[in-house]
Amino acid sequence: MGKKLNIVWLKRDLRINDHQPLFDAEKSNLDYIIIYLFEPKMMAHFDFSIRHQQFIYYSILEMNKSLFKYKRKVHIFNSDAPIFFSYLSSKFIINKVFSYKESGTLISWNRDKKVYNILKRLNIEWKEFDSQGIIRGSKNRIGWDKNWFNYAISPLIINNYSVNSFNFKLNSFKFNIKDFPYLLEYPNQFQPAGEKYAFKYLKSFIKIRHKNYNYHISQPENSRYSCARISTYLSWGNISVRQVYQCIKNALNYKFNKRIFNSFLSRLKWRSHFIQKFEVDCSYEHSCINRGYENVIYQNDNKLLESWKKGKTGFPLVDASMRCLINTGWLNFRMRAMLVSFLCHYLEQDWRRGVYYMAKLFLDYEPGIHFTQFQMQAGTTGINSIRIYNPIKQSIERDPNCIFIKKWLPELSKIKNDFVHKPWLLTELDLIDLTIPDYYRKPIVSPNLSNKNIRNQLWGLRKNSHVKEESKRLLRIHVRRK
């Protein structure tokens, strides 16, 4: 029989500081290895994209740079977790497995169930730790805020690493970068991965970029600079929620900028609040949060859906937002909301027809936030106001000088700003020396009338007794109480 060891199984916690599983493994006085699994089944799911894999891979490379001096590294394997743990346990005596709990999609819960059963049968303890102030098995939100704050202010874990002397080798399920050459082709318009960059962004936000945070947050161009831009690092765990919280709270200039920093911190809490909803009920990936909203009748026209996906709808701010997202993996909150609203309310598409497409595009994709927020914008929760964004109004208000639009839609770069907001008003005369794509002469749906049908259905259903009952149920489970 093989050697006895402990395992640290990394998931969305790709960092070496403030890391409980790594801390406990180090404390245990038994050799341990750190693993990350590129799981074919998870990677094949509709929400997983190449850019996610690339971010993960580079995050791990960064960890390995830091761990090198301890002769440690993250061992990457190419295998589904259940098979991997079975195999590993046939070669080594696994003492314990350490990991963070994951508030993921149904397939991650099913995977974890299988792993749990395998480990249980082998009498291996799997120690799973809480993260981000999320409560497992929560029945309602009584005391939730207090728990979150307790987490946020609790002392950071100081991870110290001993020098490793154990030469771990496993022949099967080897991850070879040659089999995944695309992982190395990480486009530089995406935010760079890794712990070091997480702190770099956080520090520059604290030092200078926060200044116009409240003022710029809703503007598509200015938000790229004035927002913290920490979401992607939180999603993959390059930085922990409480590291962010405490970094801000302890900043020397915190008390001079309380209003700004507190509005950021309240969003940090909202982030966990949404993940908590999904932790409680991951069926929101597939079903309307309020089941009464399954009865909305959408057009679901394929051509319209394709135009939205490509950013060729004829609504400049919608198209610019989509193309920006495709190219950079990040958009500010308001433009994300507008894209979802446009999809569901103007193009009359069931939210499920766009939800995975956007999951793949967001570099900061976090299932707990994605599905709950997407449905909130689609208007299928029954407990939030139905917010239908007017893409023209947004364009005039949030990108008055058309900086963002012209950046992403070069075909409109020579058009006068007044017309950029409403290009369908251009006459033949205006276009005498210019050619612009047809969809800007005639947008794919009518700018003024096209949201009427879904608006009426969504508001109409509010009076439906099934919807009302569902809303009551949801309030009981998800609404924060002291």
Added chain:
DNA sequence: AGTGCAGTTGACTTT
């Protein structure tokens, strides 16, 4: 200076 009126602003409601 007071009156009538069109247009604007803001609070509040409805979808």
Added chain:
DNA sequence: TAAAGTCAACTGCAC
């Protein structure tokens, strides 16, 4: 984290 509609109060202006 919406937008449109409603209504009353207000403003500026002509007479």
